[in-house]
Amino acid sequence: MIDPNLLRENPDAIKASQRARGNDESLVDQAVAADAKWRKAIQEFESLRAEQNAAAKLVGAASKEERPALIAAGQVMAEKVKAANEIADAAQKHLDEIIWKIENVVIDGVPAGGEENFTVVKEVGTKPKFDFEAQDHVALGESLDIIDIERGTKIAGSRFYFLKGWGARLELALMNMALDYASKNDFTALITPTLVRPEVMAGTGFLGEHADEIYYLPADDLYLTGTSEVALAGYHRDEIIDLSNGPLRYAGWSTCYRREAGSAGRDTRGILRVHQFNKLEMFSYIDPANSEAEHAKLLAFQEAMLQACELPYRVIDTAAGDLGSSAARKFDAEAWVPTQETYRELTSTSNCTTYQARRLNVRFRNAEGKTQTAATLNGTLATTRWLVAILENHQQADGSVKIPTALRPYLGGQEFITAPKARA
RNA sequence: GGAAGCGUGCCGGAGCGGCCGAACGGAACAGUCUUGAAAACUGUCGUCGUUAAUAGCGACCGUGGGUUCAAAUCCCACCGCUUCCUCCA
Structure with missing residues (x-):
């Protein structure tokens, strides 16, 4: 509001x-x-x-x-x-x-217009040049036996998958690395509920135009959350929080559920767009005066993670017409996906200023001792989708995938994911 | 799933239909005392709205309805919590 x-x-x-x-x-x-x-x-x-x-x-x-x-x-x-x-x-x-x-008032400098009117803030890293025929993550996942889409579909339908062996471990490693990184930077880890009541879903603004994106369980009148942002934003609902020692920062880990109702036929191949994935989400409650600085910080954290994964990426400043209703500004970081020869969104960070907090009634006491609405910001630090970029960018001529150095400690020092030996 | 009880301010905890925005205690904050601190004493001490106003006025005692000239107090529904039984990762 x-x-x-x-x-x-x-x-x-x-x-x-x-x-x-x-x-x-x-x-x-x-x-x-x-x-x-x-x-x-x-x-x-x-x-x-x-x-x-x-x-x-x-x-x-x-x-x-x-x-x-x-x-x-x-x-x-x-x-x-x-x-x-x-x-x-x-x-x-x-x-x-x-x-x-009335949607949130956009911040000066946000490009006007719709989805295609974004501005590119920067491009970082070198796109890989392969002297062999590059495989997409689906082919890699199959040959390395780390993503099993066929069986995922068998048990749950389209847009479901199994992560298997090194695939499963790679996702957990990514999440753990992100959580470590967040913890070192003042974020408190939170594992959040993924089922919430209607008023929480509505209060965080997710029941508006995106209502058909959300799974609903009528027998219990509960919604499955598409992001832990729902729980993180609702966490301090109706509270006067203490920001005198600086912002409150949370790193929420959860499985996310999305119906993908409006995207039938889009990105049907692979695990780029799926009904269920995992995500580590950053969330900050802060004095609105400092929200833009915090936004820059969240973006910097995302970039650090992308760099740790040795991924080429670009950052875009999303146009006003493509912002969610709560966001006053949004930066997306998009990683290069070689087989698609394009950038695909891996992270997104929004500055919601006081819009979301006013609706949720989250306030703090300012220097004068008066209550004031807090600002909220959120940003992705890691999701399952990152596997797509990691697998494709780090594939080798022999069909194996090189694990980024920073991830290796979380994988028992493993350096490559190689195809399993044929079983006798 | 079955049974009982309870939801009041930062916390604990009173509250007869009018004198209750709410006793009392604790915490917190400010001051006195002290070399400093503790203790003791004094004072302040909910949120929101309206308004030029830190003046007045209005609203809020889990939430939403209702009864009444008047509701924290009575009635109804819902939500939540606790305890016991049953079940269970």
Whole structure:
């Protein structure tokens, strides 16, 4: 939810943001009008209520003879208060409806426009040149016997897979390396629930336009989370957190579930786009004044991980129209996928400023001792999808895959993944 | 799954339908005392909204409804927690 004070003080800033996103600008004027209407209604209700409260007190103090008249007057008063209350409630509901539709105000510098209007911030690393026919991760996974898509599909349907042997170990190694790295950088590890209640799902903003992306269990009225961000954002819901010693940082590990309803036929090959994967997610609660610096930090952590995996990548600044409703700015890091000859998203980091925290009612005490809405940021530190880039970029002429040096300690020192010897 | 009990402020814990935003205790913060600290004493001490306002006023005692002139207190539903039994990785 946007800051109502900004709506009153600088509606033009919100309009500019709506324009950059390609959203409806007129919502802002509607919201301003609805806000004025609500304030008028709430004032009327409150003054009537004050009258009623005063009158009700008199009844208690009155003598037996005086009471009936006072109670009769009170009944009339109660009707008026009820009516005023209904008007105020309706005005507030109307205002809420409009204000919820307004997405977070984008940060200056975010490119305007849609998905294709991103700007490339940087390109890092050297794309591999193979003097042999490069295999994609599916072929590698099969020949090395580390990804079993056929059997995944057999037991759970399309977009499911088994990670096997070194494949399974590689994923755990990646997660562990990421967790180590995060822990060294002030993030507290959290293993989160992956089933949450409707109000948490709605509160984190995932039940909006992406509702059909989410698995739902009607028998229990629970949702399967598509990212631990849901639990991490809900973690401090309705709390006044202590940021006096700096930001609160969490590294949430969870399995993620996505229906991929809108992407039928897209990326059907391999494990690039699947219904179930694992992810280590960074999440920061911070004073909004420092949110942009924190955002840069999260991005730097992601880059450090990509570099540790020796992957060529680029960073893009996502265009306003391609941001989620909560994000004020988003950077994606995309790794080079040789067989696709293109960059594919491996990480994403969003600065949600106070938008998400306001909805979740997460506040902190500022230097003056007053409560203030916190800012939240999130960013991927590792996911199953990284295996695609690791396998493809580090494949060798003999069909084996070289394990990045930084990952080896998590794999018992193993240097290469080689095809298993044929069984007798 | 069966049975009982409970949900009040940072924590513990009172609360008769009007005098309750809420006793009391602890914690925290500020001050006095002290070379300093502890102890003791004094004071401050919930959140949100409205408003120019740290003035007033309004809302909030798990959540949502209801009864009443008036609800933390009565009624209903929901959610959660605890204990016991059953089951179980």
